[in-house]
Amino acid sequence: MQQLEAESLYAELRNGVRGLMQPGAALVGIWSGGAWLAERLQRDLHLPGGDKGYGVISSMLHRDDFSERGLSAGTGATNLPFAIDGCHVVLIDDVLYTGRTIRAVVNELFDFGRPASVTLAVLVDRGGREMPVSAAFAAAKIVLPAAQRLSLTKSDDGDFAFSVREAA
Amino acid sequence: MLSRRNPQLNAHGELIHLLSIEGLPKAVLTQILDTAGTFLSVNDRDVKKVPLLRGKSVFNLFFENSTRTRTTFEIAAKRLSADVINLDIARSSTAKGESLLDTIANLSAMHADMFIVRHAESGAPYLIAQHVAPHVHVVNAGDGRHAHPTQGLLDMYTIRHFKKDFTQLTVAIVGDIVHSRVARSDIHALTTLGVPEIRAVGPKTLVPGDMAAMGVRVCHRMEDGIKDADVIIMLRLQNERMSGAMLPSAGEFFKSYGLTAEKLALAKPDCIVMHPGPINRGVEIDSAVADGSHSVILPQVTFGIAVRMAVMSTIAGNQA
Amino acid sequence: MKILIRNGRVIDPASGRDEVTDIAIASGRIVSIGQMPDFQAERMIDASGLVVAPGLVDLAARLREPGQEHEGMLESELAAAAAGGVTSLVCLPDTDPVLDEPGLVEMLKFRARKLSRCRLFPLGALTRKLEGATLTEMVELTEAGCVGFSQADVALTDTLVMLRALQYAATHGYTVWLRPQDAALGTGVAAQGAMATRLGLSGVPVIAETIALHTIFELVRVTNARVHLCRLSSAAGVKLLRAAKAEGLPVTADVSIPSLHLTDIDIGYFNPDMRLTPPLRQGADRDALRAALADGTIDALVSDHNPVAEDMKNLPFGEAEPGATGLELLLSLALRWGADSGLPLAQTLARVTVDPVRVLGDAIGSLSTSAGRLVEGGVADVCIFDEGALWAVEPGVLASQGKHTPFAFASTGMALPGRVRATLVAGTVAYEHAPASAR
Helix, strand or coil: CCCCCHHHHHHHHHHHHHHHCCCCEEEEEECCHHHHHHHHHHHHCCCCCCCCCCEEECCHHHCCCHHHHCCCCCCCCCECCCCCCCCEEEEEEEEECCCHHHHHHHHHHHCCCCCCEEEEEEEEECCCCCCCCCCCEEEEECCCCCCEEEEEEECCCCCEEEEEEECC | CCCCCCCCECCCCCECCECCCCCCCHHHHHHHHHHHHHHHHHCCCCCCCCCCCCCCEEEEEECCCCHHHHHHHHHHHHHCCCEEEEEEHHHCCCCCCCCHHHHHHHHHCCCCCEEEEEECCCCHHHHHHHHCCCCCEEEEEEECCCECHHHHHHHHHHHHHHHCCHHHCEEEEECCCCCCHHHHHHHHHHHHCCCCEEEEECCCCCCCHHHHHHCCEEECCHHHHHCCCCEEEECCCCCHHHHCCCCCCHHHHHHHHCECHHHHCCCCCCCEEECCCCCCECCCECHHHHCCCCECHHHHHHHHHHHHHHHHHHHHCCCC | CCEEEEEEEEEECCCCEEEEEEEEEECCEEEEECCCCCCCCCEEEECCCCEEEECEEEEEECCCCCCCCCCCCHHHHHHHHHHCCEEEEEECCCCCCCCCCHHHHHHHHHHHHHHCCCEEEECEECEHHHCCCCECCHHHHHHHCCCCEECCCCCCCCHHHHHHHHHHHHHHCCEEEECCCCCCCCCCCEECCHHHHHHCCCEECCHHHHHHHHHHHHHHHHHCCEEEECCCCCHHHHHHHHHHHHHCCCEEEEEEHHHHHCCHHHHCCCCHHHCCCCCCCCHHHHHHHHHHHHHCCCCEEECCECCCCHHHHCCCHHHCCCCECCCCCHHHHHHHHHHHCCCCHHHHHHCCCHHHHHHHHHHHHHHHHCCCCCCCCCECCEEEEEEEEEECCCHHHCCCCCCCCCCCHHHHCCCEEEEEEEEEECCEEEEECCCCCCC
């Protein structure tokens, strides 16, 4: 497996997202890795609305695996401190894989209003798509065996790192 | 004796039925409360529906009348996109002598996925849970004197909302405790969540000494019971108690155990006053207190829908 | 038929006999106990490795006839008795119609005799229809075959009626069988205590039993009537019974198999098989009952056999009909109690053989000298069992129509000791588990 250096990939992501921002755009980070990224991006890119001006969104209520896995624990609730109607939403996530989380998150988003557009920026695109979803920007494109789970972690000091786990 | 696994939990310790708070691990309770918080925010959105129970049929089976509780369950189920069927038991086949289990079997044949059951006999939901197919879930909406777990959970949600930390609290439950399923569920939840001081307050006819085995301090004087309390939960006094020779009159009960502003002054200054409803003004609680600044009786109702959404979505997602 | 029971461990609690030997049976009687070389047996039962005991005498069983046939029938319940090694049983009068007419008693005895499975000793109703108002014709009922008079579980609320009933019974030397439970205090569905409080079940306090006992003992003092106390359930009750016996009052008592082994905690998650009357009490009560049965303060162990139909049991706890099947479990549960208490086998067996016969006294006439015993010249009522065999109580194994019992393997996870291999009543084989070798 290639060595993924989270902090350097973040620097790439920051540049990519800067290019996606337009008037009327806002960041929405997907719990939990995307939310951490969105928090830092909001600050580093000095985006409108101040340090708390970004949104966080949970896929929990719209997931398609509810019958098998039940309600997922450990995610925060959706909190969008701005109107969705007419907004250019930039979704931020750590890892893009099957695309099912993105599908669920977009459904959640539409419960709040009608965005002008929805774009996706991710740290890592690991392929394996099962939905017609693509990222407008990905800091890295890799391939991993299906048995491996890739996710972002954040240390107490706020530093990002990747964790790879064998799926149960 | 063979110790049987708690029928509410599957082999992985996940909740598949909600029958009673007793025996549920703290982590399960906390997770439901956390999930309820999410659903509370859903109830503030324009689109108040989420698709978690879409395609599922929820049957409200109320053998004891209760428009309030049944309505909150109906709203909660519909916000989860479930189909809700309300069964009018009084006029149904059960009134014609069909047994409880036959009723359940017939309804299951109509593809019920979840039963919300209120019954006059303690333990009825356990019998039902034992006899339903593996994919069917049971929620106890109140069985006899035994348990009212969703009320217990929403009471805990209310306390957590206003007081944050359970481990520092003194909670007083006042009134007809021996006949109260709400009191029992509250007591189990409070002990599981680590509340250090729980007091059961009322006359000897309504608060027997062996309640202490449940982890409460029995107080027969109201003044002792609510002194320095952070939370006071007032229970409804039912009229049957006078006919059962347990109390002489509602008036005498109010004199000794009714919550007035004067008695409330014995509790902590930021004490909250709760009541599962419906309240009997002037019997267990003064109007001024029920409508006053300490009362959180109305927020309790709001939290009730979110808590029931959390319960139903939690159990529906777990396999037997 | 001439039968030889060979090589079994013959235990007769009444005489103290405990030896491996033979029993020869002819014309319904025991011809000899011991080697009998000239005996030409038509049938031989090989009892090697088995215990040969007197047939069990059960002082409390409901057969559900007449009137409650959806719950039990004479054929099935007497077959259950035989399968349990019970050769004599006392049945309660709360049938439908109530056993308050001599004609009903005669009919019942006649039907039972034809089945040749078990001797039936009916209790007559103490008051007409058990309503607690007028006395029954006790003399007529005794002539028809009643061995005593009882109110079953229907409490006598009028103390004056109870006084008169005891006076009348005492006139003729009849025994009155009473359950000590106060009517108003006894309406709960479980024993009062921490468990019932936690489960939200209405409780029967111990004083429901002790207040009733005080009343009964006072009435016995003034009438000198013989009273048999049915189904003691509490330590406090045992204490009062001990004092009454020490005082010399003519009282005897029994305890049921559930009360001897289980407590209120066994209700678990509202298991309706635990819905019983008297209700299961706490550990201290069970211990007192066990000790009292061991030292003889309580005279007899009974099955309290009560077959309940499926649809009357599969209900929420408080609505379920109280009662459990028991005839086929009496021996095993006696053995378990005896083993737990460290008692010799003979003493254990005494509580289900010779001691119940002593309670019946001369009400069973000449049978009182040989029922519950193995004695030469006496009736050949025999129970042959395998002391060490374990069995799991499962509905499919039971002969009774009542399949519900708190001792179900599914509830307890415990197999029970003691398996009946053969039962003889009046020298006829009434039950056989596995066909014994014939010669």
